[in-house]
Amino acid sequence: MENTYVVTGVKKIRGTVYSVFFNGDIKVRLSDETIVYYKVKEGRVFEEEEYEDMISKDHIKRAKTRGLDLLSRSSKSKSQIKSTLKREEFQEKAIEEAIRFLEDYQFVNDATLAGRIVESKAPAKKWSKNQTIAKIKEKGISKDDIENAIKNMDTETELENALDIAKKKLRTLKNKSKEEKIQKIRQSLAYRGFDYDIVSKVMDEIKREIENCEVAGL
Missing domain, CATH: 1.10.10 (Arc Repressor Mutant, subunit A)
Structure with a gap:
């Protein structure tokens, strides 16, 4: 025999989302559209099949809407959207449907x-x-x-970026010794993930600049 689910309470949470209580202690979230379509109100009795169908379709619709909402704020990957939807306790099927929808319409790529x-x-x-x-x-x-x-990253641009960072760092080290300047700049570039070859080329330029400043008495 199938279970039955009796609506024992309906409470608005925010916007178009409601908390609906079934059999006194089962709480689910439903959109206002679902509530209207399925005529959800206190005393309404659902058979198990209709109840599960309602929950599933509502999750799918709200997951799609939530995905669009997340993307309207900033660009996000599939993984980021999935993580948020899982954290907000959407059904796995709803999450997959939402991702498929967002990909099909090129909202996420x-x-x-x-x-x-x-x-x-x-x-x-x-x-x-x-x-x-x-x-x-x-x-x-x-x-x-x-x-x-x-593949589209330009090595020359990366080298220019590293040199610019190094020169800015150098300007903050006026009262340091030559050895300290070189060490701190090298550490700064390594910390930012620049490869050994780029760091070496930049440091050669920085050393020349430091020596020129010393000759000029700066």
Whole structure:
């Protein structure tokens, strides 16, 4: 014999979302559209099949809406959206349906997001290649998408970024000895993930600049 579910309470949480109580102690969240469509009100009795169908469809609809809401605030990867939906206790089926919907309509695209980070954010932030890879990995983007995006990183631009960072660091070390300046700048570049070859080239330039300043008495 199928279970039955009796609506014992309906309470608005926020916006279009309500808490609905069944059999006194079962609490679920439903959208206002679901409440209207299924005529949810106190005393309404649901058979198990209808109850599960209602919950499933509501989760799918709200998961899609929530996904769009997250993307309207900032670009996000599939993994980031999934994590948020799981944390908010959406059903696994609803999460998968929401991700499929967002991908089908190109609202979410990990390859595009990785490329945008490489082409726009990394240069603006003066990230090294390794730093850029780490930032993309934090978003849960796949290795293949990262590798394809990183192919477009320009080594010369990375070198210029490292030199700019080093020169700015040098200006903050006026009262330090030559050895301290070199050590701190080298550490700063290594911390930011610049490769050994780039760090070496930059340090050669920085050493020349330090020596020129010493000759000039600056």
